[in-house]
Amino acid sequence: MPLRLLITRPEPAATRMAKDLRGMFPGAEVVVSPLMRIACGGTLPALAAHEVLIFTSRHGIEGFCRLSPRRDLPACTVGCATAAEAQRRGFDVRVVAGDAEALLGRIATKGVAGPFLHARGAHVAADLAGALRRAGHAAREAVVYDQQALPLTDAARAMLDGDAPVILPLMSPRSATLFFEAAGTPRAPLLVAAISRNVAARIPEDVARRVAVAASPDIRALHNVLRDLAKDSKRVESHKGAQ
Structure with a gap:
């Protein structure tokens, strides 16, 4: 078989x-x-001049790009595939890590200061913005896509x-x-x-x-x-x- x-x-x-x-x-x-079916949508806050974007999936990049023309902002990403997609879209990728926990450590090691914006889905496994705030950074999040369940x-x-x-x-x-x-x-x-x-x-x-x-x-x-x-x-x- x-x-x-x-x-x-x-x-x-x-x-x-x-x-x-x-x-x-x-x-x-x-x-x-x-x-799941990925449905892009949502709203973005006004972006700061030196905002550092956090992308934990390619869906987050797609959702952000549909909502904003900005490509001049630096980015931190989870996963090599996400990093490659961010670079393809024109973002300057400063930090890449294998998972959310490792990303927080690398942000601290590399001295990336923010402010940060996590462009995320409606359902997430880790509260990155909250963790960054607890570490003393200015950080917020924006839902830019939903993961709708399918049978x-x-x-x-x-x-x-x-x-x-x-x-x-x-x-x-x-x-x-x-x-x-x-x-x-x-x-x-x-x-x-x-x-x-x-x-x-x-x-x-x-x-x-x-x-x-x-x-x-x-x-x-x-x-x-x-x-x-x-x-x-x-x-x-x-x-x-x-x-």
């Missing part, structure tokens, strides 16, 4: 990831079922109702929460690749056969976890076939 993977990221990231995984695992069955597709439910193991990459705490709210306890043995410990913490106990956390919160480390889980999936299949 072919390897089975379920992608729940929002579009267009879901389709990009599915293409990458089909290349990594030729012959795999890859089902795309986004659990699992029929194809995703059919995969989860089967007997074969399903590998599930999870990229955010909200994705993890939405998935288990929608899926409950799947019949299929579930092998979860969590991009961070914060994501893994949202997975209910005894629902997944295995939860593996990436060594660092980036796509390269997640791919290493997926390769390991692919081997585990074959062992589960072999064990079931031997019964």
